[in-house]
Amino acid sequence: QSALTQPRSVSGSPGQSVTISCTGTSSDVGGYNYVSWYQQHPGKAPKLMIYDVSKRPSGVPDRFSGSKSGNTASLTISGLQAEDEADYYCCSYAGSYVVFGGGTKLTVL
């Protein structure tokens, strides 16, 4: 079971939009609508941002959105803000267990 593939880093200026991709296989991302995304600031525990591909938990700004096409899921952050600078991890059900992506560092320029 390999980790899902994410870009190591992405960047954007305040107000811009960025998209983070998460590529898996038909055995995980492509096979189930159980993709979630987590935000992690340095020294902090991860925080759930998106679940079930595109749903937002209460309290998460609607600037965060998720989608999926085939074996690739995506997290889009619009209207970038300084506090969005963090590591982001995708996660997918893979049939009796769960696999994370390698993580993407988002830098807000």
Add this chain to the structure above:
Amino acid sequence: EVQLVQSGAEVKKPGESLKISCKGSGYSFTSYWIGWVRQMPGKGLEWMGIIYPGDSDTRYSPSFQGQVTISADKSISTAYLQWSSLKASDTAMYYCARMFSSGWYNDYWGQGTLVTVSS
């Protein structure tokens, strides 16, 4: 308020055993899965496994099967992660998190337990 409170940092020697804990409160502990996630220094998140405290059903990632043991004591709303013989490569931050089995996502996380294994 849902809370998961983990035990404190540990410093151990290779070959020693260890059991760390995660106490849940503010919800029905026996009605949700609890999972463990490893984060090695400077690295990403790795899903280790989950347990359903209601009946102790346990699932492991293939990467961690046989390397650790996940257990729970529902009488005190506490889940555990244990090692029988630690290695230096077990040095990491370990998080517990509540899991929604309907979507296989973690909605509440503990604060993390740092385990350092060094001779």
